[in-house]
Amino acid sequence: MKILVCLSIVPDTTAKISFTDGDTKLNKTGVQFIAGPYDDYALSRAVDLKEQLGGTVTVLNVGDADGEPIIRKALAVGADDAIRVNAEPRDAYFVAEQIAAIAQRESYDLILMGRESIDFNGGQVHGIVGEMLGLPSYSPVMKLEITGHTAQLTREIEGGKELLEAPLPLVLGCQEPIAEWKIPNMRGIMTARTKPLNVVEPTGQDSLTQATRFELPPAKGAVKMIPAAEAETLITLLRTEAKVL
Amino acid sequence: MSVLIFAELDQGEVKVASLEALYYGANVAQELQTSATALVIGTTSADLASLGQYGVTKVLHVSDEKLNAANALAYASVLAAAVELEQASVIVIAKSSLGDTLAARSAGKLKAGLVSNVTELPDTSNGFRVKHSIYTGKAFAITEMREGRKILTLKKNVVSPELSQATASVESFSPSIPETDFVAKVIQTEKATGEISLSDADIIVSGGRGMKGPEHWKPLEELAEALHAATGCSKPVSDLDWRPHHEHIGQTGLKVSPNVYIACGISGAIQHLAGVNGSKVIVVINKDPEAPFFKAADYGIVGDVFDILPRLTKAAREQLV
Ligand SMILES: Cc1cc2nc3c(=O)[nH]c(=O)nc-3n(C[C@H](O)[C@H](O)[C@H](O)COP(=O)(O)OP(=O)(O)OC[C@H]3O[C@@H](n4cnc5c(N)ncnc54)[C@H](O)[C@@H]3O)c2cc1C
Ligand SMILES: Nc1ncnc2c1ncn2[C@@H]1O[C@H](COP(=O)(O)O)[C@@H](O)[C@H]1O
Numbered sequence: 001m002k003i004l005v006c007l008s009i010v011p012d013t014t015a016k017i018s019f020t021d022g023d024t025k026l027n028k029t030g031v032q033f034i035a036g037p038y039d040d041y042a043l044s045r046a047v048d049l050k051e052q053l054g055g056t057v058t059v060l061n062v063g064d065a066d067g068e069p070i071i072r073k074a075l076a077v078g079a080d081d082a083i084r085v086n087a088e089p090r091d092a093y094f095v096a097e098q099i100a101a102i103a104q105r106e107s108y109d110l111i112l113m114g115r116e117s118i119d120f121n122g123g124q125v126h127g128i129v130g131e132m133l134g135l136p137s138y139s140p141v142m143k144l145e146i147t148g149h150t151a152q153l154t155r156e157i158e159g160g161k162e163l164l165e166a167p168l169p170l171v172l173g174c175q176e177p178i179a180e181w182k183i184p185n186m187r188g189i190m191t192a193r194t195k196p197l198n199v200v201e202p203t204g205q206d207s208l209t210q211a212t213r214f215e216l217p218p219a220k221g222a223v224k225m226i227p228a229a230e231a232e233t234l235i236t237l238l239r240t241e242a243k244v245l
Numbered sequence: 246m247s248v249l250i251f252a253e254l255d256q257g258e259v260k261v262a263s264l265e266a267l268y269y270g271a272n273v274a275q276e277l278q279t280s281a282t283a284l285v286i287g288t289t290s291a292d293l294a295s296l297g298q299y300g301v302t303k304v305l306h307v308s309d310e311k312l313n314a315a316n317a318l319a320y321a322s323v324l325a326a327a328v329e330l331e332q333a334s335v336i337v338i339a340k341s342s343l344g345d346t347l348a349a350r351s352a353g354k355l356k357a358g359l360v361s362n363v364t365e366l367p368d369t370s371n372g373f374r375v376k377h378s379i380y381t382g383k384a385f386a387i388t389e390m391r392e393g394r395k396i397l398t399l400k401k402n403v404v405s406p407e408l409s410q411a412t413a414s415v416e417s418f419s420p421s422i423p424e425t426d427f428v429a430k431v432i433q434t435e436k437a438t439g440e441i442s443l444s445d446a447d448i449i450v451s452g453g454r455g456m457k458g459p460e461h462w463k464p465l466e467e468l469a470e471a472l473h474a475a476t477g478c479s480k481p482v483s484d485l486d487w488r489p490h491h492e493h494i495g496q497t498g499l500k501v502s503p504n505v506y507i508a509c510g511i512s513g514a515i516q517h518l519a520g521v522n523g524s525k526v527i528v529v530i531n532k533d534p535e536a537p538f539f540k541a542a543d544y545g546i547v548g549d550v551f552d553i554l555p556r557l558t559k560a561a562r563e564q565l566v
Contacts, residue, residue: 011380013381013496013515013516013519014515014516017380017383017384019384037496037497038497091358092349092352092359093352093356093358093359096353116345118380118381118496119379119380120361120379120386121361121362121378121379121380121381121500122349122359122361123345123346123349123361124348124349124352124359124361125349126349127317127345127346127348127349127350127352127353128349128350128352128353128359129353130349130350130353131321131350131352131353131354132353134425136318136425136426136428136429137318137346137349137350138317138346138429139342139345139346140342142490152432155342156342156490156491157315157342157343157434157436158255158341158342158343158436158442158443158444158491159436159437159438159440159442159443159491160434160435160436160437160489160491161434161435161490161491162431162433162434162435163431163432163433163434164429164430164431164432165429165430165432166428166429166430167428173346175497176497177484177490206356207391208356208357208358208359208390208391208393209358209359209360209388209389209390209391210388210389210391211386211387211388211389212374212387212388212389213386213387214379214384214385214386214387215376215384215385215386215387216383216384216385217382217383217384217385217522220540220541220543221543223529223539223540223542223543223544223545224543224544224545225539225544225545225546225547226544226545226546227546228546228547228548228549228552228553231546231548231553231556231557231560232556232557232559232560234528234544234546234557234560235557235560235561235564235565236560236564237544238505238526238528238544239564239565242505242525242526242543242544244447244448244504244505244525244526245448245472245505245561245565
């Protein structure tokens with residue numbers, strides 16, 4: 001089983017978001033970066049599958065050198081090697097081109113991603129990569145088992161779930177509870193230092209979109225507190241004041 | 246050049262979010278001085294000509310039973326064929342689990358620029374710029390979409406359709422779909438029917454760990470019923486299997502944007518807020534006056550959910566008919 005896991009590197013889920021340079025850039029001061037939480041689920045499942053079936057797990061990130069400590073953490077959790085495409089991830093199409101170029105050379109059995117990156121929340125890259133490689137893609141996948149050359153996967157659909165069976169190779173967007181997040185142990189951290197992290201230059205120049213400016217949502221007005229003894233007035237207020245019922 | 250809108254069916258009816266997408270798409274078409282066409286995939290007995298009320302002049306209907314099960318791969322092949330037929334330059338899709346994959350596959354197929362979670366009409370005065378929600382609702386970006394085809398996925402509840410009297414012409418459409426789109430065998434489908442779907446709901450009553458256990462959900466469900474609301478929950482609640490996973494809202498769950506979100510016994514962790522910050526009005530009921538959720542709320546009640554909920558249900562039943 002040869003598995004590729006794609007990691008986006010994004011601000012921590014608790015990060016306070018603000019912008020600089022006339023609202024054209026993310027203000028990175030004080031922001032901690034992490035591997036996307038969904039990507040972490042994908043990585044954890046990949047490592048479990050490797051332990052179960054043998055094979056290799058490669059992690060791939062399209063991004064600058066600042067992300068290397070986060071890539072090392074993925075190696076510490078159990079990936080065998082890593083590739084960093086040395087380029088700013090301009091948009092989903094550009095990122096997908098990089099991933100597809102590497103996947104074309106290496107022929108992975110499984111390409112696991114998160115359902116969406118939590119910066120631009122596109123949920124786009126897996127579908128585009130699937131098209132570029134002529135492979136099926138499914139998302140969001142919450143359970144994944146492999147038997148021989150067949151994947152059994154449970155996908156969340158609106159109001160429920162669906163169990164699918166599909167032949168490998170596949171591209172999947174993952175979400176919980178596909179696996180438990182893994183925390184690196186001391187041995188993992190030590191061995192990660194010597195595992196290969198290959199840096200390659202990007203191919204293709206296609207970005208089809210570009211963020212030109214950012215905005216924060218308007219500040220929230222003060223909360224109107226209703227005494228518990230008069231809780232019933234809430235219904236009246238929602239009807240007559242907020243006009244939402 | 247035209248605008249093509251995918252109108253998603255759910256149990257044979259066009260979803261509310263897709264009706265919004267139709268209206269949005271028709272407005273984009275007007276701005277671009279062109280026409281808007283709806284694409285409906287699957288069999289339905291709904292009156293498709295009436296979609297003209299939302300501003301589309303034509304409906305392409307692919308009435309094929311094989312497509313009744315939502316299959317994003319096959320739908321993307323159909324959509325690409327419709328884009329060719331209509332010479333569409335802008336494609337609008339309402340966000341949903343199907344819509345997201347459909348948009349991504351179509352972007353790959355058509356080499357189209359794709360922007361997700363769009364919240365406003367585009368600015369076409371100089372190029373094509375769209376505003377969309379990013380960082381899980383914590384900010385917005387204004388993104389320039391270059392020349393060529395463009396796909397937008399639309400967030401729920403960002404437009405309020407105004408209906409006209411028009412009717413649309415309905416044409417049947419049967420493009421060829423490659424067999425490879427059907428490689429996956431559907432072994433089993435579990436879908437809650439009858440309930441109000443969470444992603445389509447205008448009102449959501451949601452419970453957290455403060456609800457104490459799955460056996461205590463009744464008062465919450467009764468309020469939801471009285472308000473014609475859907476029910477949601479926080480992540481620990483679905484992790485503990487008190488509620489099904491598809492009800493979980495937040496950073497790692499569903500992102501919702503209803504008119505009213507009523508949070509019962511939820512503390513308001515930033516990862517939960519990430520899923521609800523698109524709501525028009527937020528109501529928080531929590532016994533702890535220091536609960537962080539109150540800072541994000543429009544209305545707050547400090548009290549015990551098991552005292553407050555039944556009283557709200559009673560008031561709702563009396564006031565709403
Ligand atoms: C990467 C990551 C992603 C996450 N994603 C999500 C997500 O998508 N969605 C999500 O919800 N969480 C998510 N979380 C978890 C999140 O951080 C919180 O732990 C979670 O939201 C807390 O759930 P809760 O409010 O139900 O429980 P608690 O924090 O335990 O809060 C319970 C609340 O109920 C109140 N209460 C207790 N009894 C009563 C009563 N009788 N009447 C009224 N009020 C009462 C308490 O005062 C308290 O405020 C994520 C965490 C991480 C690290
Ligand atoms: N810069 C990147 N490098 C590697 N993988 C990425 C990158 N951006 C996104 N991905 C992968 O694609 C998935 C979907 O991302 P998105 O389409 O941006 O929401 C993520 O969960 C990652 O697995």
